[in-house]
Amino acid sequence: MEGVFAKKFQARETIPLIAIEYRSAEGQTELPLLVADLLRRQVALIVGNTPAALAAKATTTTVPIVFVTGGDPVRAGLVASLNRPGGNVTGVSFITAELGAKQLGLLRELRPGAARIAVLVDPKWPLTERFVSEVRAAALAVGQELIVLDVRSDREIETAFTTLVQRGAGALLLGIGAFMSSQRGRIVALAARHGIPAIYSWRGCRGRRSDELRAQH
Known part of the structure; x- marks a missing residue:
């Protein structure tokens, strides 16, 4: 750690x-507004x-900020570089946006006969455009x-599964983001219900899928 982080947290x-x-x-x-409230609370x-x-970075240059992101923090504008983030921002990146192409390749190996593969994404998530592009x-x-x-929304997830089944999707690739992660239980259950092989960005989905399948029988 360096800069603000060193001054705040080292040598205690x-x-x-x-x-x-x-x-x-x-x-x-x-x-x-939420960031401003936190800063008022010091x-x-x-x-x-x-x-x-990003909202916190735009508001303060003194309070340390730690991010957790699924994309490239440099491209997202969080830090200047990975080696030396500088300023008051540091964090962890899982680079999930750049893994979309790899996930597609794995899905094609698992389902080589899938003429169409569905991709379910949250358009409001900042890294979705990058993920879809890859x-x-x-x-x-x-x-x-x-x-x-x-x-x-929850309702749009149900509608999306109806659409991808009607259009003959042979497999499913799940996008990234907080909303998608929060809905993983519902998504895993729907994929199991419709018998659609899927690849996820979250650990634990294999166990969830098994639980959902057992619950249906």
Whole structure:
């Protein structure tokens, strides 16, 4: 750690009691207000996903910010570089946006006869455009037909599954983002119900799928 992080957190002999303030936004427009509220409470550290970290970065240059992102933090505008993020922002990246092409390849190996592969994404997530772009490029290179479906709510997830079944999708690739992750139980259950092989970005989905299948019998 360097800069603000070093000054704030290094060389402490004892660890004080820590109060954790949780905040959750219904939409990204609420994030600046939530960040402002946390700053009024004089928090020592802000932890959040990509949109939350960007909102915090735009608001303060002194309070340390730790992000957890599924994409490239440099492209997202979170840090200047991976080796030396600089400023008051650091974090962890799973680079899931760039893994879309690899996931498509694995799905094609598992379902070589799938003429169409559905891709379920949240269009509001900042890294979705990058994710879809990577998947489309990989599909174009091998002549794979895609069915890209946007979902923004529980109801749209149900509708999307009806659509992909009607259009003959032989497999399913799940997009990234907080909403998609929060709906993973529903998505896994629907994929199992319709008998559609799917590849996920989250650990634990294999167990969830087995539980859902057992619950149906």
